[in-house]
Amino acid sequence: MNKLQLSSLYQLTMVRFRLFLREPEAIFWIFFFPILLAVGLGIAFRNRPADVLQVGATTVQLTQALAADKGLTATTVDEAEGTHELATGRILLLAIQRADGVAYKYDDTNPDARTARLLADRAVQAAAGRQDAVQAGNELVHETGARYIDFVVPGLLGMNLMGSAMWGLGFAIVEARQKKLLKRLVASPMPKWQYLASFLLSRLAMLIIEITFFLGFAKVAFGVPFRGSLWQLALLCLMTSLAFSGLGLLVSSRAKTMEAVSGLMNLVMLPMWILSGVFFSATRFPAVIQPVVRALPLTAAIEAMRGNMLQGTGLGQMMPQVGLLAFWFLVPFLVSLRIFRWR
């Protein structure tokens, strides 16, 4: 046994690591849950090829004119039947032949119906012999980085770092307090700071596995882009994890029961799940509450990680977010060192 293995900091850290790995539920929540979530969201919000729109027409000539457009499929119906199909959503637009021309019946609040209106009119005019005044061609672009999955992966990463740090510290500490293990430890010559440091160190080791696993999956399965420096991304993940470890320590520094700490955890995390822009942009909230939204550590973490991954923004341009994360680590950590209840 070498000197490192005899040191108390090493032993405490290894104990944390072992206890984590021997808890199968924790492994599911930290490693597999975010991946399942990403897969689910990736499928739900995948970008489909442009749809072909269903339309109806009252005469066979009109139907043929409409069907000439690649973006439309047309069926011939009488006006009453067509109106019914419109109401039930089977067709988006009904083209009606009138004596003086063509009338389009559609819902102008439905974007797809408006598109159908444009395509239908273009097809009808072309069939009647209208010529394009300007020759136009298309260059199609399907850009990675602008898809929903690209947006949501940094959000899920931030949310996962928050959850694993807070639950990991909070439950372990309160359990040790409840079982009088904390009291037994302070009755031994163990340096108190090492006990708290062992949580941060084991978190760091787990963090490496956790983010490599999740981001690796996002890259392989969805081709999520990594435009910024990977080292800076790693540093951001580390700071995020430290900030939430500090908060987790603070939340669990006095609580005596699992119920109490669970309640406090949810109280701290729930506002961030909603406000911090995990699933949609935090800028959608009204201006009045923006100062609150911007001060939350998860908002800063997710913004910085999106900046790094999607825009390739350097750390130098994200100092407000980095500073906020450092603040959220230091202040709760120092406060909890003072108020921590060892028995």
Add this chain to the structure above:
Amino acid sequence: MSEGLGLVETGARVVAQGIGPSLLLRGVRKAFADVQAVDGLDLEVARGECFGLLGPNGAGKTTTIEICEGLTAPDEGSVEVLGLNWRTGAGELRQRIGIQLQETQFPDKLTVEETLRMFRSFFKHGISVEESIKTAQLEEKRKSRVGGLSGGQKQRLAMATALVGDPELLFLDEPTTGLDPQARRHLWDLVDELKHAGRTIILTTHYMDEAERLCDRVAIMDHGKVIALGTPQQLIGTVGGEDIVEFAVGEFDDSRASSVTDSPVSGARPGAPRVEALLAIPGVHSHRVDAGLHQLSVSQLHLAVPRIFAEIAEQGLHLSEFRTHSATLEDVFVRLTGRNLRDE
């Protein structure tokens, strides 16, 4: 290491242990909210002694031992442990004492060996993890998880965590509470072994037999105060006789059940023997009544008992119950407080 060096080390250890007491408490008081848990305690425990704090639940034993362990600060009074105090010498003291607390639960998912390896890493000097496992007789369980251990094995693991630092002074807080009789005897043997290795041991218990079996000296505590202090033999001696005679009497030839109900309707009142006559019997030292049961402390049982029988017959009373036992610390507690130890 050569023999000569070994000798030097033994010498150094003697110097380190010093000659003063292991533990010295003077005027210690501690209150929690409205309860005076410890109420002016003076104690002195010599090096190498096995000292017992005995008393019912709530007597202040645990508070006292936690004050000695530096886990609770006293409101008043001075505490000196191994010649040091907790304000200035905490770091050194923690290295030199071993502690087993009531109701510590070690993590279920660690093995015995991993738990001990962690505790060993806190101490600068101490015995090897293997040695502590052997002392606590947990060899077969070294790779087992703590969650799968029996109550006795968990308690021996707690002892092992207290021993890994090779402490000069060992605190054991109710080490056998909640264990079955076999596990208790097993743990007593372990404490015996530690005693013979020359460590000072301070233990709390509410079991009389445990204190009599293990302790060189005992302090009986009640309501935060020491009400008796001495060797178990000395304390039992204060009862006045080596044996206790217990009996119940009735005036009529009735079953004991009705004779103790004290019911005026049935007329079967418990008899009232004339106490002066009983106390006049040679060898009878004292008398008390507890729930209809008369207790006499007696020496020279074989001579006194026939005379007690004769006296009761002479008073026209009928014996409905009669038994004797050797005086124990329980009787000391009863004599001092008028209560049984496990009444609460």
